[in-house]
Structures are given as C-alpha cells and as structure tokens.
Amino acid sequence: DPYSSDPERHSVLHVNCKKPFNAEPPPEILADSYITPHVLFFKRNHLPVPQVDPASYRLNVEGLPGGALSLSLEDLKTRFPKHTITATLQCAGNRRSDMNKVKQVNGLNWGISAIGNAKWSGVRLRDVLLAAGFGPEVAKWARHVHFEGLDKDVTGTAYGTSIPINKAISEEGDVLLAYEMNGEDIPSDHGFPVRVVVPGVVGARNVKWLGRIVISTEESSSHWQQHDYKGFSPGTNWKKVDPKSAPAIQELPVQSAITVPADGAVIDRSDETLTVKGYAWSGGGREVVRVDVSLDGGKTWQVAQLRSGDEGQPAEPSPPPGRAWAWKLWELTAPLPPEAEELEIICKAVDNSYNVQPDTVLPIWNLRGLLNNAWHRVKVKVTE
Ligand code: MTE
Ligand code: MO
Structure with missing residues (x-):
C-alpha cells in the first residue's frame, strides 16, 4: 500500500477521500481562528505523501543559461533572506457540493472548508531565480515557471503545474519557496520540506514537496495544467469539452x-x-x-x-x-x-x-x- 507511510491526521476532519487523503475541517471550527492551525488546514493530495529526507533533499532549478542550480534545504535557509507572508490557500473545488446539488459534477465533494489561512515563511522564488541566472536576456523569452513535486503516481509521473513568469519574478508577487507553516517546519501533508506558496492563485499551483523548478517558454505539459483546473460554460458536457479551449485557472474570483x-x-x-x-x-x-x-x-x-x-x-x-x-x-x-x-x-x-x-x-x-x-x-x- 503506497499510502501506508502517510502521516496521522486529526480525527475532527471530514474525510472526502482516504487514499489519496483529502479532508477539510468542520466549518464552525474553521473561522474560529484567523490563522488556521495546520492540523485543521484542509488537505488535498492527489497521490501518496512522499517521505523526504531533509538532509539529502535537493531543489533543482533548470532551464536557465548558466546550467542547473541544485540547492539543499540548508542552502535555501542560509543563502537567501527569509520572508513571511500570511496567505489564504483555496482549492478550486471548494464548495463543489453546492454545485452537485444543482446537477452532478465530477470530483471530490468538498464543502465550504477547502480553504485555510496560514503564515508561510521561506525564501522568495524571485531571489532563487535571480541567483540561478535570471536576467534581462532570459526575460526576453521566459514565459512560465514549472513546479514539480516529489509525489509520483504508479507510472512515475510527478504532480506538476506552472505559473506565468511575471507572477514568479515580480517583487510584488510574493511567491515563496516556503519551509515553514505557522512558524514550524511545514508538516508532511502540506509539503515538507519545501512547498511553493503562490499567493492569490488557485491551490493547485501551490506545489508541495517541491523537487524541481523549470523556466520555460511554455506552460507545464502536465495533466493538472493542461486538462484539469480549467473552467467551462454550463452548457459544456463531457462529450463536447475541449480542454485546450480554456485557460488554466490562476487567480481566483471573490x-x-x-x-x-x-x-x-x-x-x-x-x-x-x-x-x-x-x-x-x-x-x-x-x-x-x-x-x-x-x-x-x-x-x-x-x-x-x-x-x-x-x-x-x-x-x-x-x-x-x-x-x-x-x-x-x-x-x-x-x-x-x-x-x-x-x-x-x-x-x-x-x-x-x-x-x-x-x-x-x-x-x-x-x-x-x-x-x-x-x-x-x-x-x-x-x-x-
Ligand atoms: N502539490 C503536490 N505535489 N501534490 C498535490 O497533490 N495538490 C494541490 C496543491 N499542491 C498537490 C500539490 C492542490 S489541488 C491544492 S488545493 C493544494 O496543494 C492543497 O494544499 P494543502 O493540502 O496544503 O491544503
Ligand atoms: Mo485543489
């Protein structure tokens, strides 16, 4: 069982799926705290939680002219300034159950608690990209930044997505490679030892257990970027749907x-x-x-x-x-x-x-x- 090493979870959570583990807190507890404690924070996993050894962990940054940059957890913590932001993470499927009541949809039946607010600390993605050789020449062609997790399906395919380069490199974008959640090491369900926090952007792009960053002219070719996490007209059904016709969800609506x-x-x-x-x-x-x-x-x-x-x-x-x-x-x-x-x-x-x-x-x-x-x-x- 690839899920046998998944971490323990709080018993108060409403479980939408056990394997992979997907759960949300009861609504009446959720808004009790402005900062959501990590045990209550919704968990949305597509795959088994990977066991990552922090001592041998490497983050690889690829696609830049200077060649690949490989950073240890220690490198991230000591070579770059530490930043903290308070940011809300929301799954695109939050409140799906109310859509289900109107007409059946496909996906986990989330209530209203697939959302949480945490203090995230880590280094700016921008700082790491600059250290890896991002500059005016790269800015001429680079359009997207891919993130790949260390969680893999049975075929060896890792969870992955991408965000536009302007969000990643902007000083105001506040995209973090976070190693702390609410002042502690990121818990394994939330991406230990490093996850991307892309504030203001759909949960799906906030890749956990981050292993690889790639600068590219194209969006990620992953299933989650190309086929899932897109919006369609109410009249679009499974026979008619063309995923290429819709952009990947990035910023979320009010x-x-x-x-x-x-x-x-x-x-x-x-x-x-x-x-x-x-x-x-x-x-x-x-x-x-x-x-x-x-x-x-x-x-x-x-x-x-x-x-x-x-x-x-x-x-x-x-x-x-x-x-x-x-x-x-x-x-x-x-x-x-x-x-x-x-x-x-x-x-x-x-x-x-x-x-x-x-x-x-x-x-x-x-x-x-x-x-x-x-x-x-x-x-x-x-x-x-
Ligand atoms: N990152 C990896 N590596 N694997 C995943 O399954 N799920 C994504 C995103 N990052 C996922 C991932 C989705 S769809 C959401 S909504 C958020 O993580 C959920 O983050 P959380 O479990 O910390 O609440
Ligand atoms: Mo999600």
Missing part, C-alpha cells in the same frame, strides 16, 4: 461563506439576536472591502464587520495595494426577524475591484464543479 450557523441549525426565538460568522477572500491580491449579509433570502442586507486577526489580538497591518493575500473573517449580530419560522441567511463579498459573487450556481455550473463562488446560503429554523 469568495465568501457562512461558517456559523450551520445549514439546518435550530435557533431559539428567545435569543432575540442572531450572530452570523464566516470568511471572505479574493484572488490576485484583491482585498475584500465589504461583506453583505441577508437574513431574509436576499430582500434586505446588512454590512458585516471584517476582521484581520484573532479576537482580542491586534489586527494584521493593512496589506500594500494589490497584495491582500489573506482572508478576512466577518461577523454580524442582528435582531432576529420577528415571526419568521425559517430564515434563509446569505452572504456575499465585494473586493476592491468591485467584483461581486453571482447570486446562484446555475450560471456558473461546470462539469468539473470548479470555481463555485455563488452567494452562500444557509437555512435555519426558529423555534419558540
């Missing part, structure tokens, strides 16, 4: 969800007020500037309070423009609407480009169940 109360919860009318909580985030470094909440199915709306830190702790400083990589937690406490026996609670976020979420799943439904950012709705009962 997103939000309600973590408390849970769908189907029962609320006591004598409480008089109701507290609704959740998360909100947008891709590409766009900052969430507002979250609207409705308690009556979208007829009336109230503005939630946004938070960038844990309760009672100082908030994180505002990010520079275009570099809002971390989610915001939000909360609204409002009087219970009188007489209503059932409430449809809705949230929707707005980012600083005034992007908004679509109100329903139908117009964004796609056969793979990716990119669901429709208004999140939960129904609760009010009892006497």
Whole structure:
C-alpha cells in the first residue's frame, strides 16, 4: 500500500477521500481562528505523501543559461533572506457540493472548508531565480515557471503545474519557496520540506514537496495544467469539452461563506439576536472591502464587520495595494426577524475591484464543479 507511510491526521476532519487523503475541517471550527492551525488546514493530495529526507533533499532549478542550480534545504535557509507572508490557500473545488446539488459534477465533494489561512515563511522564488541566472536576456523569452513535486503516481509521473513568469519574478508577487507553516517546519501533508506558496492563485499551483523548478517558454505539459483546473460554460458536457479551449485557472474570483450557523441549525426565538460568522477572500491580491449579509433570502442586507486577526489580538497591518493575500473573517449580530419560522441567511463579498459573487450556481455550473463562488446560503429554523 503506497499510502501506508502517510502521516496521522486529526480525527475532527471530514474525510472526502482516504487514499489519496483529502479532508477539510468542520466549518464552525474553521473561522474560529484567523490563522488556521495546520492540523485543521484542509488537505488535498492527489497521490501518496512522499517521505523526504531533509538532509539529502535537493531543489533543482533548470532551464536557465548558466546550467542547473541544485540547492539543499540548508542552502535555501542560509543563502537567501527569509520572508513571511500570511496567505489564504483555496482549492478550486471548494464548495463543489453546492454545485452537485444543482446537477452532478465530477470530483471530490468538498464543502465550504477547502480553504485555510496560514503564515508561510521561506525564501522568495524571485531571489532563487535571480541567483540561478535570471536576467534581462532570459526575460526576453521566459514565459512560465514549472513546479514539480516529489509525489509520483504508479507510472512515475510527478504532480506538476506552472505559473506565468511575471507572477514568479515580480517583487510584488510574493511567491515563496516556503519551509515553514505557522512558524514550524511545514508538516508532511502540506509539503515538507519545501512547498511553493503562490499567493492569490488557485491551490493547485501551490506545489508541495517541491523537487524541481523549470523556466520555460511554455506552460507545464502536465495533466493538472493542461486538462484539469480549467473552467467551462454550463452548457459544456463531457462529450463536447475541449480542454485546450480554456485557460488554466490562476487567480481566483471573490469568495465568501457562512461558517456559523450551520445549514439546518435550530435557533431559539428567545435569543432575540442572531450572530452570523464566516470568511471572505479574493484572488490576485484583491482585498475584500465589504461583506453583505441577508437574513431574509436576499430582500434586505446588512454590512458585516471584517476582521484581520484573532479576537482580542491586534489586527494584521493593512496589506500594500494589490497584495491582500489573506482572508478576512466577518461577523454580524442582528435582531432576529420577528415571526419568521425559517430564515434563509446569505452572504456575499465585494473586493476592491468591485467584483461581486453571482447570486446562484446555475450560471456558473461546470462539469468539473470548479470555481463555485455563488452567494452562500444557509437555512435555519426558529423555534419558540
Ligand atoms: N502539490 C503536490 N505535489 N501534490 C498535490 O497533490 N495538490 C494541490 C496543491 N499542491 C498537490 C500539490 C492542490 S489541488 C491544492 S488545493 C493544494 O496543494 C492543497 O494544499 P494543502 O493540502 O496544503 O491544503
Ligand atoms: Mo485543489
């Protein structure tokens, strides 16, 4: 069993698939902490977790004129400045289960917790590329940076993807080769000893157990770049779909969800007020500037309070423009609407480009169940 050496996991996680291991935390716990503890952070593995010996680990950087550069973990930690960013990682399949309710899609049935926020520390990819010989001559032809993991399928094919060169080399891109998550060595499920963190970009490009970086004129030829993680029209079915017709997902759209109360919860009318909580985030470094909440199915709306830190702790400083990589937690406490026996609670976020979420799943439904950012709705009962 290639999965026999997989690490232990926390029993509170909802497991969507055991082998490979895919799991998410219960929503009501997720938004309890601004920084998601690693045991609760969703785990999305396509393959068995590779056992990497940190002493013999090498990161190979290829495709540059000076020849390949091979770096040990020690090299990464001592030869380059250490940077820390707080960044949210979201799987393209987050909230797929709501797409499934509209019409069957293909993929793991994720709820709303295939997202997490962590402090990542490591070296800038930019610094490593410059050390490997990236310069104005290379900039003339280089278009993409490939990342290859050390996890392999039965045919020996490694997990791999790529990102555009401008994101990788830009000083404002903040792409990290991270060796720490929340101040500790990256746990094995999350990429020990080194993973790429591409903030603002879909989870799939944040390659774990990073073994190889290649500078190229082309995108990665991997399955995950060419055939998966792409968006299609609601009318596209498996007979018609042409993966070449759609670009690979990179930056993600604006997103939000309600973590408390849970769908189907029962609320006591004598409480008089109701507290609704959740998360909100947008891709590409766009900052969430507002979250609207409705308690009556979208007829009336109230503005939630946004938070960038844990309760009672100082908030994180505002990010520079275009570099809002971390989610915001939000909360609204409002009087219970009188007489209503059932409430449809809705949230929707707005980012600083005034992007908004679509109100329903139908117009964004796609056969793979990716990119669901429709208004999140939960129904609760009010009892006497
Ligand atoms: N990297 C490798 N090497 N193998 C993988 O299976 N899964 C990707 C990405 N990086 C994956 C990977 C996907 S689809 C997502 S959403 C994120 O890792 C999940 O990261 P996490 O497990 O740390 O939450
Ligand atoms: Mo993912």
